[in-house]
Amino acid sequence: MIDIHCHLCFPGAYKNVNQVVLRAKKEMLGIITSSARYGEGLRVLELAEKNKGFVFPTLGYHPTEGTDHEGVLKLIEENRDKIVGVGECGLDYHWEKDPGKREEQKKIFQKFIDITKKTNIPLVIHSWDAEQECFDMVRDSGVRCVFHCYSGSKELAQEILDSGFWISVSTQVCFSKNHRKLVKLIPLEKVLLETDAPWLSPNKPEPNYPWNIKISAEKIADIKKVSKEEVLEYARKNAIKFFSLDI
Ligand SMILES: [Zn+2]
DSSP: OEEEEEOTTSTTSOSOHHHHHHHHHTTOSEEEEOOOSHHHHHHHHHHHHHTTTTEEEEEOOOTTTOOOHHHHHHHHHHTTTTOSEEEEEEOOTTTOOOHHHHHHHHHHHHHHHHHHHHHTOOEEEEOTTOHHHHHHHHTTTOOOEEEETOOSOHHHHHHHHHTTOEEOBOGGGGTOHHHHHHHHHSOGGGOOBOOOTTSSOSSTTSOOOGGGHHHHHHHHHHHHTSOHHHHHHHHHHHHHHHHTOOO
């Protein structure tokens, strides 16, 4: 099992992140842990260094919560060989309603698209209530993209998939009818599983954990009429391929 997106190093996410990693190692093959602010970026690099070949870092900047995007861009350049992707980055029109600030978000996102292109690694996209705008910005970029926690329309999801991009399935599939509908559009050859842990827990009030992708796999198996094992096997292979993981 490989969780392609979570936030193990988000401030206050877990009392003891090392325990979470130890527990994950018992049943998982790897974890891609993302960051969305400068300090968090430093911590994911550190955690990945301590858990080489198991924890893989991505460096990004959250459109409304990020800090020091220039610092993050520099960190990406300096750590190109250590990271498996850029992100999460993107646009968030859910929390940002001001047109001027939305334009600012676009300018910063463009910088991250450019650096991703330059470094030739994948981009993990945050697109809350700005799915169309994010797609418009990356569609001709030539960058390998995954829309994480995609919650847009079915029509746009189809267009994104047809354009060769990826949409990862989060643990939202465990409790959201809308996300179960979206799963129907995603062929097994393109299924990627993510938790976005510590958020989106299928076992509230417990926080989410990377190994909960197996609960998502059960839901997807029901929808696709295949076994849970088959879903996990596809998701494992797809994750290795998409992020060029050295596992
Ligand atoms: Zn996230």
